[in-house]
Amino acid sequence: MASSYSIYSTSLLLLLSFQLFSTISEAIVPASDTFTYVNEGDFGDYIVEYDANYRALPPFNNPFQLCFYNTTPNAFTLALRMGTVRSEALMRWVWEANRGNPVRENATLTFGTDGNLILADSDGRIAWQTNTANKGVVGFQVLPTGNMVLHDGKGNFIWQSFDSPTDTLLVGQSLKSGGASKLVSRASAMNNVDGAYSLVMEPKQLAMYYKSPNSPRPMLYWSSAEWFTIDKGSLANLTLTSVPDTDEGFLYYLVFDYFTKNPSSNQNRYMAYSRYNNTLSYLRLGIDGNLRFYTYNPNVQGVAWELVYTFLDRGSMEGECQLPEKCGKFGLCENNQCVACPTPNGLIGWSRECEAKVASCKASEFGYYKLEGVDHFMIKYTRGDGGRKESDCESKCSKDCKCMGYFYHTSDSRCWIAYDLKTLTKNGNSTHLAYIKAPKK
Ligand SMILES: *[C@@H]1O[C@H](CO)[C@@H](O)[C@H](O)[C@H]1NC(C)=O
Ligand SMILES: *[C@@H]1O[C@H](CO)[C@@H](O)[C@H](O)[C@H]1NC(C)=O
Numbered sequence: 001m002a003s004s005y006s007i008y009s010t011s012l013l014l015l016l017s018f019q020l021f022s023t024i025s026e027a028i029v030p031a032s033d034t035f036t037y038v039n040e041g042d043f044g045d046y047i048v049e050y051d052a053n054y055r056a057l058p059p060f061n062n063p064f065q066l067c068f069y070n071t072t073p074n075a076f077t078l079a080l081r082m083g084t085v086r087s088e089a090l091m092r093w094v095w096e097a098n099r100g101n102p103v104r105e106n107a108t109l110t111f112g113t114d115g116n117l118i119l120a121d122s123d124g125r126i127a128w129q130t131n132t133a134n135k136g137v138v139g140f141q142v143l144p145t146g147n148m149v150l151h152d153g154k155g156n157f158i159w160q161s162f163d164s165p166t167d168t169l170l171v172g173q174s175l176k177s178g179g180a181s182k183l184v185s186r187a188s189a190m191n192n193v194d195g196a197y198s199l200v201m202e203p204k205q206l207a208m209y210y211k212s213p214n215s216p217r218p219m220l221y222w223s224s225a226e227w228f229t230i231d232k233g234s235l236a237n238l239t240l241t242s243v244p245d246t247d248e249g250f251l252y253y254l255v256f257d258y259f260t261k262n263p264s265s266n267q268n269r270y271m272a273y274s275r276y277n278n279t280l281s282y283l284r285l286g287i288d289g290n291l292r293f294y295t296y297n298p299n300v301q302g303v304a305w306e307l308v309y310t311f312l313d314r315g316s317m318e319g320e321c322q323l324p325e326k327c328g329k330f331g332l333c334e335n336n337q338c339v340a341c342p343t344p345n346g347l348i349g350w351s352r353e354c355e356a357k358v359a360s361c362k363a364s365e366f367g368y369y370k371l372e373g374v375d376h377f378m379i380k381y382t383r384g385d386g387g388r389k390e391s392d393c394e395s396k397c398s399k400d401c402k403c404m405g406y407f408y409h410t411s412d413s414r415c416w417i418a419y420d421l422k423t424l425t426k427n428g429n430s431t432h433l434a435y436i437k438a439p440k441k
């Protein structure tokens, strides 16, 4: 029985693959629409984000242009730039193909008749590709939304840049469970590799994490709980949209439009607004771990960009003290300002040089000093371990070489182990205690 079944299925497969082959082989990119661009020649004249050098490539749809750019010599990123020369404002990088995997002079971007888009380094090494060879692609386009697409004969997108965000989400772009569900910050303006921060779409919320090299797990420092919660089901996707206020006609909202599954529903949350058409906007997870909305108004010269909302800001629901590196390596933050540097001998004035001394691993060689009325940035959005004795919390930290201190709430016996300290927040609540590890003198 088994053998006759397999013969039957093999012939069916043959028949199917023959039919597939014949339909796909018809769908090729016309030779006149293929291209190869070489990363060579003079750099552009205008000032762009990260103070980069760039070479603009022909694909352009106002205000988006495909470019090669570099911030360090001979290490180029293929990226989409937003902004025009006419507005005389800084142009921004809103999508990139090859973060952390740069190409050199004479690298090539090739769109072949098979429908694959390939970024190859000068020695032929493939740095990045869309993996769309022989999948029915007939054309390439940069759309007015900033979505770069490869489409089939019916106009369906076989590949789209909107499915691979790095640190930026344009209007119309989505985070998707089971797909691109997060943004990751850039390490620094100079260094285009993944940074320490991520914005993650989780089943019930959006969450922001800080990944310290010392910490086994990323630390939560913000969640969307104050903006929206998902009571039933789980998030399937979330799309940044621009919604004009039809009653007033002069307000344009930036909205998170989200779908849940099990059960399915569609909801939205208004996040920010502007007084002009803000279809050209983006959400950016910054190098500093903050989250911001920027809008682009092409009708204004010089000041075409507007920062319309900052999530962790003195004017927002959550202040700047919640930013893990607000006070550098170590500092006490109060009312959006770094006010002190804790030491075993008490508080001193804060400076960028403040740092917690790493203690030896031997229990006989370190102790703790206590701070009262202080929280760690992870405490606000995490519950810690409940029902713990303070001494248990301490011994957990003492047994763990990587623990830099522990935080304890006496009113509800909660304990947090800190693998990195960075910014502590002063809140004046004497039931919130911090114990910082320090070498014994
Ligand atoms: C790029 O290729 C051109 C033409 O082959 C060559 O003249 C030039 O030296 C190459 N540039 C670099 C930096 O390798
Ligand atoms: C989001 O999910 C809903 C429900 O599953 C689906 O209908 C919709 O097409 C999805 N939107 C995007 C942008 O993926």
Ligand SMILES: *[C@@H]1O[C@H](CO)[C@@H](O)[C@H](O)[C@H]1NC(C)=O
Pocket: 244, 277, 278, 279, 280
């Ligand atoms: C806003 O601008 C976009 C193009 O940038 C346009 O498609 C849209 O119709 C405009 N919306 C309104 C309400 O004018």
Ligand SMILES: *[C@@H]1O[C@H](CO)[C@@H](O)[C@H](O)[C@H]1NC(C)=O
Pocket: 409, 411, 412, 429, 430, 431
């Ligand atoms: C101090 O914090 C605890 C919870 O950790 C809270 O129950 C209490 O009300 C706070 N006290 C003051 C004075 O804010």
